[in-house]
Amino acid sequence: MSSAxxxxxxxxxxxxxxxxxxGMMFFNKMAIQAFPLECILVAMQMAFAALVLLTFGxxxxxxxxxxxxxxWFMVLPFFTGMLLxxxxxxxxxxxxxxxxxxxxxxxxxxxxxxxxxxxxxITPAVxxxxxxxxxxxxxxxxxxxxxxxxxxxxxxxxx
Numbered sequence: 001m002s003s004a005x006x007x008x009x010x011x012x013x014x015x016x017x018x019x020x021x022x023g024m025m026f027f028n029k030m031a032i033q034a035f036p037l038e039c040i041l042v043a044m045q046m047a048f049a050a051l052v053l054l055t056f057g058x059x060x061x062x063x064x065x066x067x068x069x070x071x072w073f074m075v076l077p078f079f080t081g082m083l084l085x086x087x088x089x090x091x092x093x094x095x096x097x098x099x100x101x102x103x104x105x106x107x108x109x110x111x112x113x114x115x116x117x118x119x120x121x122i123t124p125a126v127x128x129x130x131x132x133x134x135x136x137x138x139x140x141x142x143x144x145x146x147x148x149x150x151x152x153x154x155x156x157x158x159x
Contacts, residue, residue: 032091085158093151100140101155
């Protein structure tokens with residue numbers, strides 16, 4: 001009985017993630033079209049998120065030492081860069097391009113995993129699935145209008 005419950009919980013979690021992910025992408029696309037100042041838009045979104053977290057989540061926040069807080073502040077520029085490149089990708093490219101090119105991110109993951117002590121075993125099936133993904137992305141990109149190609153760099157940088 002617990003395996004059916006676990007399966008249902010996993011399906012529900014996956015569906016919620018997909019719904020939230022699509023919703024976030026859609027509303028960010030609308031936001032960047034209505035407010036074309038991307039840096040200010042990202043700053044306002046981050047400030048709003050921090051304000052909500054401090055207002056409603058203050059009791060659950062725990063800060064260790066000042067060193068711990070400063071260590072986590074090193075993440076801030078990278079996270080901001082990820083948000084900014086995502087907004088710039090949505091500004092300069094269709095949403096479907098972002099989704100399609102993000103399917104290529106396993107290429108980078110495979111490269112990084114080569115440096116792990118126990119790297120993933122690459123089989124012919126893995127190579128074939130990656131080739132199919134790359135060919136599919138290339139076919140999709142080949143039919144894009146020239147204006148949409150300006151966003152490819154931002155999507156790749158964000159991925």
